[in-house]
Amino acid sequence: MGKRISRASSDTVWLAVLLMPALLLPVALILMPALCTFVNGCMQDVTFMPRRWAGLANYARLVQDPALFHSLRFTLLFIAVSVPLELACGLLLALLMQVQSPLRGMLRALVLIPWAIPAAIAGRVWELIYSYNWGPANYLVKLTGAPAVNWLGSSTGAFLAIVIADLWKTVPFVAIILLAGLSAIPEHLYRQAEVDGASFIRRFVAITLPLLRPVMIVAILFRTIDALRIFDLIYILTSGGPGGATSSLSLLGYTYFVGGDFGYGSAISTLIFLIALLVALLVVRIGRFGSSMR
């Protein structure tokens, strides 16, 4: 009996010794700063001025701020355009990677390259690609006979430029996730359908898409939250320009932090967090709802 108790209590000690270090830094350097930021959203906190409670003043300012409205619209539009495109291209790429072929291994290796390159470097490369006078993007455009596009200097051009560069960087990730989902679909389902005379497209719609649904939802969740906080690529490609047209919410928050207005920057960050939370709950909810219908 005594032995048993000492074993149980030593288990507790081990639990603490091995688990605590894993929790310590994330709590101290992720959770704490985040909570402080949320509280700070209700503070007047500007460099060289005493910090004081401001209630909802920052949020009142948020609601009336045209720059914030712009940022919010850009970010939501970016999500609405890029996430569906990422999913479509990612699915195509995943299907390609699944086909039995001598080239399969090569494709599966190469797909990791855009994913593995630092976003900052990808941003620099795409900045060069979009160069107005001699970038390859306009070189291709001019080959088709169309006039050169002012990629980074016009608001539509910059939006497209960011979407395309982001696609290049993120489609591989989506494809890898979807490939795992595709590989989990039992092959005998396809054989059965083939025996029943179902066509290529019919098999895709009736078997692949529904069985891929849970993985799709994971991919949508990850990509939406990631697109919501997009920063690196925009910081390098346009710095939010021209005239704030491509300033994402994260970039706007960053400019206030750097500019010394911590209170307002915190309010914007809190807004981003709340949207992320809402998106997560919504995606999970829709996902569950769909599967309970089946």
Added chain:
Amino acid sequence: MFVLSTAGERRLQRLLYAAGFCGALFFLLAPVIFMLLTALSQRPDFLGNNYVMTTRHFREILTTPSLHFVRYCINSLAISIASAGITTIIASGGAYVATRFPFKGRTAVLLMILSLSMFPQICIAGYLYRIIAAAGMVNTWLGLILPYIAWIMPLTFWILISYFSQIPQELDRAAFIDGCSPLRTLVTIVFPLAAPGLFSTLLLAFIFTFNEFMFALILTNDHAARTVPVGIALFQGLHGELPWGVIMAASVITTLPVILMALLFQRHIMQGLTRGAIKG
């Protein structure tokens, strides 16, 4: 896998596959090839002009002290290796007890860790800067290593849990009965069995920290601790015009090891990624 019935369908699929493969190859590789071509070109505007090859951009980036590129590389490597290594070690202990000892609030702890990885970085950055500044660690290696450990811990933890839960518990129970402590069991029994999983986790943690941008941008001010992505992002020309050849040479040098790692350890990385995502 599609099983195709008619010869017509089969031919159509082969054609589609060829077209898709070429398209995918172009999409994935064209920017990287362009980066390499620019780095090796005398001038950046070589499209439609003569291509004159040179290695001078590579020599310039590696030998010009005022560019600090070599220093950025050392910073990046040291910071990423330290963060990835320490995180994997610490997380493996935590993930081990989380898979082996059912305790009160286990689900709550796991969910909290998972939700930490969902926090947008901008929500952390402002106060993280204040904490690191208060500790006097801005612009030091440690000032980036500690946040990085915190930042990749949730993902690392989560991937390791999925690997560890696949190892039969009977093995370490046998070790317990022989009187091994949990730590010793972890090191002598679980580590060897989970070696491929640990390696995948380490690789992913390295790539994530090596590529991280926002924290590195905020927490460093010069070459003492600045990492390569920030260094390349903030590259300014000495004479106004951006030195594209030099920037691309730096990008090639930085990307090369990452690409090599991706090609060599493709299976490990893919496995780690899908585990991290799908279990999450």
